[in-house]
Each structure stands twice: as C-alpha cells, then as structure tokens.
Amino acid sequence: MASIEEEIKQQKKFDNEHQKAAVNLMFTSNWLYNSNASRLKKHDITPEQFNVLRILRGSYPKPLMLGEITCRMLDKSSNATRLVEKLRQKGYVEREQCETNRRQVDIVITEKGLSLLTKIDNEAEEWNNSIKTITKAEAQELNRILDKLRR
Amino acid sequence: MASIEEEIKQQKKFDNEHQKAAVNLMFTSNWLYNSNASRLKKHDITPEQFNVLRILRGSYPKPLMLGEITCRMLDKSSNATRLVEKLRQKGYVEREQCETNRRQVDIVITEKGLSLLTKIDNEAEEWNNSIKTITKAEAQELNRILDKLRR
DNA sequence: ACGAAATAGTTGTATACACAACTATTGCAG
DNA sequence: CTGCAATAGTTGTGTATACAACTATTTCGT
Structure with a gap:
C-alpha cells in the first residue's frame, strides 16, 4: 500500500491534514485519469x-x-x-x-x-474494478466529503 | 450547495456510487486545480x-x-x-x-x-480557507479513502 | 578492454487547457 | 428602424501532458 507521502516521496511532513488532502486529491485524480486514458487508448x-x-x-x-x-x-x-x-x-x-x-x-x-x-x-469490467477497492459506503462518504469541499 | 449531479447537469442517475465517486473526484480535482492556478497567476x-x-x-x-x-x-x-x-x-x-x-x-x-x-x-490565507469547508476529521477520512482507492 | 545494456536527459508531434480577441447573429431600447 | 448590447461560436497563442524516438554517458559481463 502506498500512502500519498510515499507516492510523491515527500521529504517533510505536510503542514496539516487539509494540505495533504488537497495534494492527495489531485494526485489520485491524475492516477484515475491516466487509468481511464489507457483503457480508451486502444479505441x-x-x-x-x-x-x-x-x-x-x-x-x-x-x-x-x-x-x-x-x-x-x-x-x-x-x-x-x-x-x-x-x-x-x-x-x-x-x-x-x-x-x-x-x-x-x-x-x-x-x-x-x-x-x-x-x-x-x-469491456469496462477492468476499469470498474480499479475503483472497487473501496466499499460502497466509502464511495458514498467520499462523495459527501467532495461535495462539501467545493462549497 | 451543489452536488456533483448539479455541477455537470447530469440528466440520468449515475449507474452506481463508485462511478459517481470517480467523476466527483476528477471534477473536484479540476476545481481545486483551477482555484490554485488563479491565485498563482498574479505571480x-x-x-x-x-x-x-x-x-x-x-x-x-x-x-x-x-x-x-x-x-x-x-x-x-x-x-x-x-x-x-x-x-x-x-x-x-x-x-x-x-x-x-x-x-x-x-x-x-x-x-x-x-x-x-x-x-x-x-498570502496563502485565502487558498487555505478554500479547503477548510471540511473538518480535520473529514480531511483525514478523505486521505484514508483516497490512499485505499489507489491500491 | 570491448560492446551491450542501463541510465539520464532531450526533442518532436499530437492532444488538451487557459485566456483573450475575434466574427456573426439576434434581441432590445429608444 | 437603428444601433448597441448580448449571445453563440471560432480562432490564435502560450502552457502542459502523453508517448515515443533519440543522444550521450556510464556500468557491467566476459
């Protein structure tokens, strides 16, 4: 398992949990985007x-x-x-x-x-599985927090 | 408050909570990125x-x-x-x-x-506030879910 | 010591985003 | 009716990403 600190080889601790969440959000979004791009590429x-x-x-x-x-x-x-x-x-x-x-x-x-x-x-099976590492309840919680974040 | 469905004027319901989370993630990441870009632009x-x-x-x-x-x-x-x-x-x-x-x-x-x-x-005050609509506990939960998602 | 493989970086081409200036068409105030 | 503002879309320039081909240098097996 790779925490966001490991993914970007962060030397220092993040200032706070909010900063970390912002970076984590953008990093994970890129990750997801790239995964999507690669499955679409064959078409x-x-x-x-x-x-x-x-x-x-x-x-x-x-x-x-x-x-x-x-x-x-x-x-x-x-x-x-x-x-x-x-x-x-x-x-x-x-x-x-x-x-x-x-x-x-x-x-x-x-x-x-x-x-x-x-x-x-x-043929979306594989792609769907890539986000099914989290449970349905976690997906709901994620949606709730993201909607709140944008307010 | 704008749910992700409203933001992208979704006509139909999402297939499931996971699909919705993936879209929400990318949309929110763009939102955050643009907010960041605009504060940096003056420099x-x-x-x-x-x-x-x-x-x-x-x-x-x-x-x-x-x-x-x-x-x-x-x-x-x-x-x-x-x-x-x-x-x-x-x-x-x-x-x-x-x-x-x-x-x-x-x-x-x-x-x-x-x-x-x-x-x-x-001058990062304003930017920091933009992600402080969520609590520290929510930021932690967000980090946990995002790290799990990428596994 | 030699040549293949690995490493570090550069460059070319296609795609897309950011922003602003631009054309064309429509609507509306007077 | 005229002309100005609003609307719908197009285009130009700069920045960045995606991927692959390329050069230069170092390392390593024999």
Whole structure:
C-alpha cells in the first residue's frame, strides 16, 4: 500500500491534514485519469472526447448545441468546438447549423458513435474494478466529503 | 450547495456510487486545480512550475537531478526538462551539469525563487480557507479513502 | 578492454487547457 | 428602424501532458 507521502516521496511532513488532502486529491485524480486514458487508448479516443460522446448519448436523439455540451463537461474551460471537430473527423458526431437560430450549431451523436460507446461499455469490467477497492459506503462518504469541499 | 449531479447537469442517475465517486473526484480535482492556478497567476507562474519550485525548496541547498524532480512530481509523465527551462528563464532556478556523472543535470533553486515562494506562502490565507469547508476529521477520512482507492 | 545494456536527459508531434480577441447573429431600447 | 448590447461560436497563442524516438554517458559481463 502506498500512502500519498510515499507516492510523491515527500521529504517533510505536510503542514496539516487539509494540505495533504488537497495534494492527495489531485494526485489520485491524475492516477484515475491516466487509468481511464489507457483503457480508451486502444479505441483511439481521449477521455475528453469520450466524455463529450457520453454527454451526447445522454441527450440522444435530441441534438445539443455547443454551449450545452460545454456546461456539462468536467472541465468547463475546455474548447468544445475543437473537441467536437476531432469527433466529427472520426465520424462519431455530426454538426449542423440550427435553422431557427443561425448562431447555434447543433451536434448529434452518430450510429457509429453509439456503437463505439456500447463496445467500450462492454469491456469496462477492468476499469470498474480499479475503483472497487473501496466499499460502497466509502464511495458514498467520499462523495459527501467532495461535495462539501467545493462549497 | 451543489452536488456533483448539479455541477455537470447530469440528466440520468449515475449507474452506481463508485462511478459517481470517480467523476466527483476528477471534477473536484479540476476545481481545486483551477482555484490554485488563479491565485498563482498574479505571480506569473503555473501550478506545475510552483510544484517544482516547492520540491526544490524541500531539498535546498542540496541540488536535485532532473529524475529526482520527476519522481516527486504530482504528474510523473510531465516533462521536467521543459518545466525547469521555463523556471530558469525566469531566474528562479539554476542548472548545472553534474561533475561526477556528466549525464546528470543538477538543479537548484535561487534566492529569487526562494523569495517568491515566501511571498506566495504569506498570502496563502485565502487558498487555505478554500479547503477548510471540511473538518480535520473529514480531511483525514478523505486521505484514508483516497490512499485505499489507489491500491 | 570491448560492446551491450542501463541510465539520464532531450526533442518532436499530437492532444488538451487557459485566456483573450475575434466574427456573426439576434434581441432590445429608444 | 437603428444601433448597441448580448449571445453563440471560432480562432490564435502560450502552457502542459502523453508517448515515443533519440543522444550521450556510464556500468557491467566476459
């Protein structure tokens, strides 16, 4: 088992438990992100692109405009225009100018996109296990503390 | 108060508490990172560069070779060569080829770098409060769960 | 002593985030 | 109706991560 101090080879003790939690949080998030990135890599898709596809599946068959995608993303300041363009080039989404409001661009996931998500879902076993080292009760407690932290 | 579902405007319920915790973790980490980035911005330094400087202060006055910096960093796959070069251009660190092993490059923080860290420490009040919405006991529990999660 | 393997670091290319400036379209006050 | 503000999206520049190929140096087996 590796404590956060061991992971980053900390020489000195942390000032306090809060500082340590902040570092631990970011370190663990990176760890999780990298684990996710590596399982998606064989499908030639990044976690950010995957996230956008899942958002679009959530709304399917209704399209979403770019702004709606942005506000559902984990990282709000990411650039939906460019992410969507990457997905379009791969054939996973389609873009169309909205007829009633020509400023808007409507995005919809394609059949190909949906079937990619299905394939990834089906092999998610390994990924799911990587976070099942904690119990359901611990996951709930984690969610509670994280929600409180952001207040 | 904003639950993770509200933050990302989730349409459907999460499959389970573990999935939700994984998303919550990454979302909260981004939130924390952005909060950190914005306080450092007025000093024209990024969180990654700041992290490298603190690592070097931890070892001061002993220099560290690039590889030692890398393995202490939060994100191991980041590129210490390029980060250190940015810091060198700003005058916060010095690089020198190691005499006993010419493959190595020794890095040491400068007086200017140390005084920058001191200045940032002195105005860290606001940042510290941002994670004090949780109690010390909750911070400890968070640390315990995160360490367990990575096993 | 020689050459292969290991070690330390550098560099190139693709992806994504951060921020700001920019275009195009729509809505609204007067 | 006109023009200004608000909205929706695009694009440019700088920073950092991901991964792999590369150079230089040292170590070690024979």
